[in-house]
Amino acid sequence: MSTIHDVARLAGVSIGTVSRVLSGNPATSPESRERVREAALRLGYTPNARAQSLRLARTGVIGLSISDVRNPFFADAAHGAEQEALAAGRVTMLANADEDSAIEARYLRAFRAQRVDGVLMSPQGGSAEGARSLVEAGIPVVLLNRTLDGVDAPVVTFDVRQGVEQAITHLRDRGHRRIGLIAGPVSVSTGRARVSAFERIRDELGLDPAPELVQLADGRRGGGADAAERLLALSPAPTAVLSSNALMSSGAFEAIRGRGAAVELVSFDDQDWMRLVDPPLSVIEQDAAHMGAVAMRLLLELIDGGHPRSVTLPTRLIPRG
Amino acid sequence: MSTIHDVARLAGVSIGTVSRVLSGNPATSPESRERVREAALRLGYTPNARAQSLRLARTGVIGLSISDVRNPFFADAAHGAEQEALAAGRVTMLANADEDSAIEARYLRAFRAQRVDGVLMSPQGGSAEGARSLVEAGIPVVLLNRTLDGVDAPVVTFDVRQGVEQAITHLRDRGHRRIGLIAGPVSVSTGRARVSAFERIRDELGLDPAPELVQLADGRRGGGADAAERLLALSPAPTAVLSSNALMSSGAFEAIRGRGAAVELVSFDDQDWMRLVDPPLSVIEQDAAHMGAVAMRLLLELIDGGHPRSVTLPTRLIPRG
DNA sequence: TCCCCGCTCGGAAACGTTTCCACGTGCGCC
DNA sequence: GGCGCACGTGGAAACGTTTCCGAGCGGGGA
Structure with a gap:
């Protein structure tokens, strides 16, 4: 897979110029822009997001850990959250904890290792340790549907x-x-x-x-x-x-x-x-998709330096039969 | 968040030694091991997976793109695939294409940018472009439940x-x-x-x-x-x-x-x-979880240099009423 | 004519790892 | 008592980016 160096060589410019063109930095000549775009296209170049995020502080990835994808309530919630993130230009990494706190812990460790920008999670019963360690590592966390004693993170729940x-x-x-x-x-x-x-x-x-x-x-x-x-x-x-x-x-x-x-x-x-x-x-x-969307919005605010806030959503009776 | 340098400083050794201890390289003294472990624990150090994967070729992440999480068939398939990956020590990044090929394309681009080790996907109808570009970029791909004309990738389907x-x-x-x-x-x-x-x-x-x-x-x-x-x-x-x-x-x-x-x-x-x-x-x-697991196994083989192979699974009639 | 400024650009540092290479040090063996 | 070897270690290069810094170059104003 080609790198920025390949593009620079083909376009006959330095890698700095390639980076500037591709990131929309205005300090580039129309001619360089043309040559770089052409070269990048020819090579099918896609910037290495891992290298980018090493240099930048952000990764653009948000971790989403839910109890069980096969539970439609959580599937809806995940979907709502994901759509919200997508609209904000972020990509979501969904982890399925399977109602098992060992699996959850494993995914949360992965999130931490990946240095995701934030984590939205519906915690398992087992232990609050995983969530707490994220918070202590300074990673923004929002809890979904369930609270967790001793963890200082905003929550979105139903009433x-x-x-x-x-x-x-x-x-x-x-x-x-x-x-x-x-x-x-x-x-x-x-x-x-x-x-x-x-x-x-x-x-x-x-x-x-x-x-x-x-x-x-x-x-x-x-x-x-x-x-x-x-x-x-x-x-x-x-x-x-x-x-x-x-x-x-x-x-x-x-x-x-x-x-x-x-x-x-x-x-x-x-x-x-x-x-x-x-x-x-x-x-x-209980409108799970809405809950997911609201929680994701809170998380995005938190990531952008806003201050934590929790939300309680209303429920609705649908009488039948 | 602390880095390997912080650990090295606290333990009074070089970063090389820290890396060796933490990755289980035997060329380390018991004394260093002790000091490094202690320091890493004290600092709550988690290696930066993005830096690791920049140096290594592997990321340990597998992309999983499915049509719709809210469809129980695909939720089960995703779950089966995920479990299989987890058992093999890999972490799964689930993308929900929402039966929309524009969203799918976006996630596939993200997978490519993240340099995931492989992609398991149930393709959307719209276009085969996304899948094709992954294959051309040399990323192992296995298709789930649906084939795609003009894409050279193994498929797991039901009969x-x-x-x-x-x-x-x-x-x-x-x-x-x-x-x-x-x-x-x-x-x-x-x-x-x-x-x-x-x-x-x-x-x-x-x-x-x-x-x-x-x-x-x-x-x-x-x-x-x-x-x-x-x-x-x-x-x-x-x-x-x-x-x-x-x-x-x-x-x-x-x-x-x-x-x-x-x-x-x-x-x-x-x-x-x-x-x-x-x-x-x-x-x-149609045992969707099984399909997911089988497909993931094929993908893992492919990643480890095996050669592509497709599988067709049987269906079963359950008469009722 | 000279100087300064603005526009582009190349070079290099930095992000956090892993791993190769080379350098002690201490021991056993002849 | 020297020589070599195994072992542990530190230093440095490399992975692919972004961005800062400085330089070249042309033009305009004094």
């Missing part, structure tokens, strides 16, 4: 209390008094927050406070199914269930239907299939 | 003929004679291949050859719904429909149900919701 309240009020209005919760893992902040919001609002509305109505799960499909089974085995079983994410909802839906139980299921996150099943699911919509 | 045959035979066995096809865009190779396989097998089995039973769509949800509407408007309407991807299937399913039509829908790609709806969808399963 958990609002979402839970919309769901429970909706169910209460439909006559339910005994409502179950399938909660995400307490190792992530969203999981914990949903449980405490659920308990508070349930009590405020005077609904059945039985502790066994809150079932913890791992956030995956199978975990959702298992938690639903546990709820259905209670006597009396709840008449309605709130599920904390789309994956668990699909497991829970199948378990409930498999038992032929008459339980109303409400889910966080809206997905196509929730409209297609019978009965369709009411959902608490 | 289109087999998949279509499984689907049509299944429907024939269930008594259908008039079968519709919702095809993906003819701008991508898979779209074209499915149409021609469909026509051939339909004729081999002596089924209704009416050309209006093949409806082209854009591969998205809305396109699938529109194509289904067009099929349902025929008289007589087909009694069964084969849909070329999961997104279009979801649109088609909704359209069919909305009309209350008695049409049996079979879909390419298996997804959770297809089991949850009523009636459940029979599917032609």
Whole structure:
């Protein structure tokens, strides 16, 4: 692959001139511009971004670490973030932590070694170490959807209390008094927050406070199914269930239907299939793509020397069935 | 952020020694090793990967460009590929082309500028230019799921003929004679291949050859719904429909149900919701994660000097309902 | 006529690594 | 008791850029 020296030789100028022409520096003659452009084209020259960023301080690359690409919520968030970065002329390097903090740590180390301009991440439960070391190394970090104790970085989250309240009020209005919760893992902040919001609002509305109505799960499909089974085995079983994410909802839906139980299921996150099943699911919509875009904007501001700020986004109830 | 010079100074040795210790070169004394390790730890030193790769030829980064992260088929493929790369000690840089060849071109340029070790891509329809320029620049490329005319790179695909045959035979066995096809865009190779396989097998089995039973769509949800509407408007309407991807299937399913039509829908790609709806969808399963892993393995071989080879993977019919 | 200024340009330093080369130093062997 | 060899180390070159600095050259004003 050709270098700036090859271009300089072919154009009959110095490498300084080539660099100036190609970077749009006005201190060049029309003649040099012509010769350099021509030579670069002939050679199919692409500047070596690694050498550039060694000399410059910036790399133009932003690290984006998400929990799981296969979770549509995060896929949407990644997409939103990426579009925003692209519009700002930056390129995104997506890492998939797979809900595994060892893999996450590995990618974060890679981000650090690559000296990315900034990192946008939805942290894993395991440990805050990875994020903290980035912050301490002076790399701008913005957290996505989940907070992390002891890490000084802005966060973009949804209003958990609002979402839970919309769901429970909706169910209460439909006559339910005994409502179950399938909660995400307490190792992530969203999981914990949903449980405490659920308990508070349930009590405020005077609904059945039985502790066994809150079932913890791992956030995956199978975990959702298992938690639903546990709820259905209670006597009396709840008449309605709130599920904390789309994956668990699909497991829970199948378990409930498999038992032929008459339980109303409400889910966080809206997905196509929730409209297609019978009965369709009411959902608490969280606009993941928007969250990603907002977070990326915050990160870009931070990179450009702005000061950190966090954002909380609203949720929306979509009643169905 | 500290450099190798800082570590050398703190440890009281030369930068050469630091480099040797940290890269595991045996020509170092136990005493130096100790001092350097200690100093590196104290400073939180992480080698600058960009400087390393400038000196070395390798970067340890592999570019992965996929059509759309939000399409679960590609999300799974990306995940499979990523895991495989991770196991081989490489880090993956995921680009989301968003089914847009301008964005794809931009990412491919970035990959080239970054001098990634290789590129795994599921190409967009628009143009083969991006892929071709990578190949010409000597960067190893493997194509994922879609071929590209005029580009000399190995491909990993599913056996289109087999998949279509499984689907049509299944429907024939269930008594259908008039079968519709919702095809993906003819701008991508898979779209074209499915149409021609469909026509051939339909004729081999002596089924209704009416050309209006093949409806082209854009591969998205809305396109699938529109194509289904067009099929349902025929008289007589087909009694069964084969849909070329999961997104279009979801649109088609909704359209069919909305009309209350008695049409049996079979879909390419298996997804959770297809089991949850009523009636459940029979599917032609294509193990996308496996495809991604296989393709990554081919790419890694190619990078290590192996010679190019293509792979065709089998599909599997999962009858339901 | 001379000087100064502006416009281009070439040369060189610097970014942070790795690795080759050469230079001690201490030991074993004849 | 010398000689050579293995071992550890420091210095320097090289990777491909950008940018600063200084120089050449022409033109315009005093």
